[in-house]
Amino acid sequence: MAKRSFAALHRQRVAAQLAAEASQADASPSAEPVSVSPPTNFTAGLAIAMPAAKGKPSLAAVHRQAVLAAQAANKAPVGLAAARPADGPAATEYELLLAALGTDIASLRAIQSVEAKIAKKAELIDAYDAHVDATLLAATETGQALQDEIVATMMIWRLDIGDFARGLDLAEHVLHFDLALPQNIVRQAPTLIAEEVAEAALKACQIDQSFDLDVVNRTIDLTSEKDMPDQVRAKLYKARGKLLLREAEAAKDNATAPAGAEQHAMASALAAFQRALGLHENCGVKKDIERLTAKVQTAKD
8 A cells, every 4th residue: 555645644634633623612512613803903812812822722723723724825826835915814813823922932032041941842832733733734735835934933843842753744844835934043944954853863872862763764855855055964864874873783682673684774874874974074974984884794795
């Protein structure tokens, strides 16, 4: 059976979630009514939006986000992300959420500890999931998208807190539609994505913590056609090589590992290191290449 695309998997997951939550909202007499009308007063609307940014939004809010995201996406041209509309219900809803995000970012800037910032992001991030899910679903259904600072920021936050599966889901959307990153971000999206994943993987290897090789492989695939500094792409391949070395060690110590698993992992690691060296001579893999070349040759003999 052919593997389903990310878009199909995401559409199935989010559509099921939204359908279930909308059904619950309809069945509950206490659920707030779904409305896509803009608030009559921006300040009053912001006061409503801000508490939602502290936790999970209501079921009705989730459904409203889905409706507005679909409406907004349908007005965008197919292809690269278009500028957001300046008025209408979708624009108002987006501006309210963007204002809430601005307040959350201000709270993060007041924190000096990087570790504490990451913990705070993990606390705040779920409040934006309804908008993110609705936006990605609308994009997979229509093939259209709008520029979206909230989605771009949530991609960065997910990578920051180590939620790489979700972060790369958002990265796929950001790269496919060429979403701009927030103005304070100097790096281009492909560079940021590749470097965040590579550095996290390399750090994990340094302190002997686990890291999913599939995350690095997916990042390589997502960014393979994107422009970035060679040094950054070299980090990705170095990380791939380091993780494959760990797989080789694990296979060596595992009596139930498939035949040839250790040799295959070593050969793949060598290829990754050679690719990294070809991209950047001073990426720090020369000794790895020397050791692996001898081991791979010995395994062949």
